[in-house]
Amino acid sequence: MVTRDDVLKALEGVQDPELGGNVVELGMISHVRVDGSTVDVGLALTVAECPLRNQIEGDTLRRVRAMPGVDDVNLHTTAMTKKQRAGLMSVARRKVRENAEPTQVSPITRVIAVSSGKGGVGKSSVSVNLAVALARENFKVGLLDADIWGFSTPRMLGADDRLLADDDTRLIHPVEVQGVKLVSTGLIIDSEETALMWRGLMLSKALEQFLQQVSWGALDYLIIDMPPGTGDIQMALTRMLPQAEMIVVTTPQRAAQKVAIRVADMARRSHMPVVGVIENMTGDIFGSGGGAELAEELGVPLIASIPLDSTVVEGGDNGMPVVNHVESAAGRALRQAADKLVTLVPPAELETCTGRIAKLLAALDEGAA
Numbered sequence: 063m064v065t066r067d068d069v070l071k072a073l074e075g076v077q078d079p080e081l082g083g084n085v086v087e088l089g090m091i092s093h094v095r096v097d098g099s100t101v102d103v104g105l106a107l108t109v110a111e112c113p114l115r116n117q118i119e120g121d122t123l124r125r126v127r128a129m130p131g132v133d134d135v136n137l138h139t140t141a142m143t144k145k146q147r148a149g150l151m152s153v154a155r156r157k158v159r160e161n162a163e164p165t166q167v168s169p170i171t172r173v174i175a176v177s178s179g180k181g182g183v184g185k186s187s188v189s190v191n192l193a194v195a196l197a198r199e200n201f202k203v204g205l206l207d208a209d210i211w212g213f214s215t216p217r218m219l220g221a222d223d224r225l226l227a228d229d230d231t232r233l234i235h236p237v238e239v240q241g242v243k244l245v246s247t248g249l250i251i252d253s254e255e256t257a258l259m260w261r262g263l264m265l266s267k268a269l270e271q272f273l274q275q276v277s278w279g280a281l282d283y284l285i286i287d288m289p290p291g292t293g294d295i296q297m298a299l300t301r302m303l304p305q306a307e308m309i310v311v312t313t314p315q316r317a318a319q320k321v322a323i324r325v326a327d328m329a330r331r332s333h334m335p336v337v338g339v340i341e342n343m344t345g346d347i348f349g350s351g352g353g354a355e356l357a358e359e360l361g362v363p364l365i366a367s368i369p370l371d372s373t374v375v376e377g378g379d380n381g382m383p384v385v386n387h388v389e390s391a392a393g394r395a396l397r398q399a400a401d402k403l404v405t406l407v408p409p410a411e412l413e414t415c416t417g418r419i420a421k422l423l424a425a426l427d428e429g430a431a
Contacts, residue, residue, distance in 0.1 A: 220381020
C-alpha cells in the first residue's frame with residue numbers, strides 16, 4: 063500500500079521552474095492523505111492566479127497517478143497565506159544563495175540596491191550621499207554605479223581617475239574617492255559625454271565584470287546605484303548577489319509611488335528583501351507624504367524624507383556630496399538615513415545572534431498577524 067512518505071517522495075520530482083525548487087522543499091504541499099488507493103493532495107501556490115498553475119497541477123497529478131497502488135487522485139489547490147509565502151521565499155532565497163556564481167564581493171558584505179521605478183527621482187544622489195555618509199562613520203564602503211547608460215556617480219563624487227587592472231591578478235581596482243571605493247562605466251570611457259549604445263546582454267555582462275573582476279576587498283557595505291525600472295540589470299543582480307537588499311526611492315506625488323511599487327514587486331518576486339523607502343524632494347512643488355504611503359503599502363519603514371534643497375544639486379555638480387554640508391537640511395536628513403540604514407541592516411560583525419533571534423521572532427509575529 064502506498065504511504066504518505068511515498069507520495070511526498072514522488073512529489074519531489076515536481077519543480078516550480080520560476081523558484082528553482084521542488085514543491086515539497088518549497089512548502090507548497092499543504093497536506094497528503096492516503097485512503098487505500100485514493101490520494102488527496104493539497105497544493106498551495108504563491109498566488110491563486112499563478113501563471114504556472116496548470117503546469118504545476120498537471121505535473122503533480124501525473125507524478126501521483128503514476129505510483130503503483132494509486133487509482134484515484136484528488137488535488138486541492140489554494141493560495142498561500144502570508145506566513146507560508148514568507149517561508150517559501152526564505153527557502154528559495156537560500157537555494158539561490160547556494161547556487162550563486164562566485165563574485166569578488168564577500169558573502170558577509172551588506173549589499174544595498176538603491177532602486178526606483180523611473181528616472182528623475184534622485185536615486186543616484188541618494189546612493190552617493192548614503193555611501194559617503196557611511197564612510198564618514200568609518201565603515202568600509204563600496205559604490206557600484208550599475209546605471210550603465212546613465213552613469214553619474216563619478217561627477218557627484220568628483221572622481222577623475224580611471225579604472226586600472228592589476229598586471230598579476232588581472233583584477234580591476236576601484237577608484238577610491240572621499241573614503242568610498244567607486245566603480246562606474248564613467249571611469250572607463252573617454253569622456254562624460256560619450257554615449258554607451260549597449261543592448262541588454264552587454265549590460266548584464268558589464269555588471270558581471272564589475273562583480274567578478276573587481277578587487278572590492280573587505281567591505282561593510284556595497285551600495286549599488288541601480289538603473290530605473292525592472293530590466294536586465296535588476297535580474298542579473300538578484301542572480302549574482304542573493305544577499306542584496308533594496309531601498310526604494312520615490313518622490314512624494316502619487317504617480318511616482320505607483321511606478322515605484324513596481325520595482326518593489328520585482329524585488330519580492332526575486333526574493334530580495336525591501337529594507338525601506340526614502341522619499342526624495344519633499345516639500346514645495348512636489349508635496350509630501352507619498353513616501354510614507356508607499357512604505358505603509360509595502361509594509362516597510364520610511365527611512366527618511368529628504369527635503370527639496372538646492373545644495374543637493376550644487377553638491378552633485380561640484381563633486382561635494384551634500385552630507386558634507388553641515389548646515390544643509392537635506393544633508394542632515396541623508397546622514398540620518400545612513401544611521402537608520404545601519405540600524406536596519408547592521409554590518410555582519412555587529413549583528414549578534416541575539417539580534418538575529420529578535421528579528422526572526424518579530425518576523426514570525428508579523429506573519430502570524
